Amino acid sequence: MTFIQKLVTTLLPDKWVADIQAESQRWLLRCPTCGTARSVWEMGGIRYKARSKGRVVYAMCTTCGQRQNMSLEWQPDE
Numbered sequence: 001m002t003f004i005q006k007l008v009t010t011l012l013p014d015k016w017v018a019d020i021q022a023e024s025q026r027w028l029l030r031c032p033t034c035g036t037a038r039s040v041w042e043m044g045g046i047r048y049k050a051r052s053k054g055r056v057v058y059a060m061c062t063t064c065g066q067r068q069n070m071s072l073e074w075q076p077d078e
């Protein structure tokens with residue numbers, strides 16, 4: 001876990017942490033180079049009560065190693 005994730009999981013009640021983690025795992029960052037999608041949580045971030053569809057985040061792809069802007073996608077219920 002990253003510093004911010006540790007901070008959140010230490011300070012907040014377990015129920016909130018579960019919510020935040022679940023929500024962060026449904027926000028996906030897709031690499032435009034290789035198409036790999038990883039959740040915000042996996043990338044070391046958190047995203048909660050945020051409605052930022054279409055936003056672009058600068059991040060590094062762990063598959064192809066490219067640092068670039070990736071679009072943030074919400075993964076709806078299956």
Ligand SMILES: [Zn+2]
Nearest residue numbers: 031034061064
């Ligand atoms: Zn990639």
